[in-house]
Amino acid sequence: MIAMDDLRKQFTTGRGRQARTVVAVDGLTLHARDGAITGLLGPNGAGKTTSLRMLVGLVTPDSGTIRVDGVDLGDDPQGVRARLGVLSDARGLYPRLTARENIVYHGHLHGVADEVAQARCEHLGRLLEMESLLDRRTDGFSQGERMKTALARALVHDPDNIVLDEPTNGLDVVATRALREALRVLRDETGKCIVFSTHIMQEVERLCDRVVVVARGKHVADGTVASLCEQAGSDDFEDAFVRLAFGAEGHAR
Secondary structure: OOEEEEEEEEEEEEEHOEEEEEEEEEEEEEEEEEEEEEEOOOOOOOOHHHHHHHHOOOOOOOOOEEEEOOOOOOOOOOHHHOOOEEEEOOOOOOOOOEEHHHHHHHHHHOOOOHHHHHHHHHHHHHHHOHHHHHHOOOOOOEEEHHHHHHHHHOOOOOOOEEEEEEEOOOOOOHHHHHHHHHHHHHHHHOOOOEEEEEHHHHHHHHHHOOOEEEEEOOEEEEEEEEHHHHHOOOOOHHHHHHHHHHHHHHHHO
């Protein structure tokens, strides 16, 4: 389980008279349970990526708390990272290594024994339908092939919690469908806790059990797709999102 409570983060840009303070996250709360996909939905610049960077320990919150499976990030950052599998937008594969070598090497970084990492790699190859890719160098992989390799790399140490930051960016329809199916399997068959950041309403409707809506760095609503539509007084989820995220101003656009 992932629990992020009242997170806040601001940055200072520029120097001297040009300096200004930008509030990136302003009171975000997100609770994601095991065996479910929780969506973090908001427009570009809403604070989604900053929130996830705080979750994985890349950015330090100004205030608020983060706990993963009951472990506090402030008290035990390494313990939290060990419980997370992270798929970021910057996938960073080593192009001269095969998919298998990328995956197994990441397992070694997490302290997984070679024999176990190799077995996990084979299992993930079957799960993600990428067995034919495992012994190919990743240089020249398509976006979909890179995504599968990066996801397998994030899962090789068998974390209970998975964090994905806009993973469908740049993917074609076939690769997007494959990712959705893999996430459903991870949720339904292994009970993983999955947090899925996106600005695409259709992905949320098709995948997420619960949704947290953010706008301008603020937590503005949360619930199931159906309950968010009810809160906004609309049968259309896109319209409901605009009403919740932008209020009357957005609805008038």
